[in-house]
Amino acid sequence: MEVDWSSFHVLAKTSHLVHEGLLSLYPTAQTRPTELPEIFWNKILEMHGQGVMLVLEKRLCATDLKQRNGWLSIPRGQIRANFLTSGEIQALDNREDITISVIEPCLQVRHGLHLQKWNNVRNHFSYVLTKEWTAVTHPIARNRLRKGGLVQLWSFRANGDLCFCLVNVEAPPAAVENMGNQE
Numbered sequence: 001m002e003v004d005w006s007s008f009h010v011l012a013k014t015s016h017l018v019h020e021g022l023l024s025l026y027p028t029a030q031t032r033p034t035e036l037p038e039i040f041w042n043k044i045l046e047m048h049g050q051g052v053m054l055v056l057e058k059r060l061c062a063t064d065l066k067q068r069n070g071w072l073s074i075p076r077g078q079i080r081a082n083f084l085t086s087g088e089i090q091a092l093d094n095r096e097d098i099t100i101s102v103i104e105p106c107l108q109v110r111h112g113l114h115l116q117k118w119n120n121v122r123n124h125f126s127y128v129l130t131k132e133w134t135a136v137t138h139p140i141a142r143n144r145l146r147k148g149g150l151v152q153l154w155s156f157r158a159n160g161d162l163c164f165c166l167v168n169v170e171a172p173p174a175a176v177e178n179m180g181n182q183e
Helices: 004-020 038-046 086-095 134-138 174-181
Strands: 049-059 072-075 098-103 107-121 125-130 148-157 160-168
Touching: 038 049, 038 098, 038 148, 038 160, 049 160, 086 098, 086 107, 086 148, 107 134
Parallel strands: 098 160
Antiparallel strands: 049 148, 072 125, 098 107, 107 125, 148 160
8 A cells, every 4th residue: 555645744844834833723714624835835934934824715806906996805704813913903903004015826025015904884894905905916917816716815924024925726826837837
């Protein structure tokens, strides 16, 4: 009988990442297993990132992609992990922006985005990514984001600063496809 070592390697890597504090095992109400693709792990590690956790999995709506809007909504009710420090929560409550960086689905690191807290009626709120968000969504071909497309937003810390990683679940990273074309 032949042994499939790939599962063992994934388990060993996961155990190591948890031990090193690079992976969080917060319980979440997931409908299916969620795993950050290795190519994104490598990019996070290249940035000296740690404390990786899944913040959100959602289907993109039209307002997330409209150029004139320029924001990605992160509805409070869909957030799966406590990804903010108490200082960041206080800053957002005081209507201050937090400048963040995002690893795009194409693996390009985009700097200068802002995380904000938008209050709605009846004490409901959403977090939103603004500023450079339109550069992430357009041109559409680069990250292949589309209305109804499933994405995951992961958070991590690089040198203490909040960063995100956006994964287009339904499309392989463009960098992976480009590597395949070079062979």
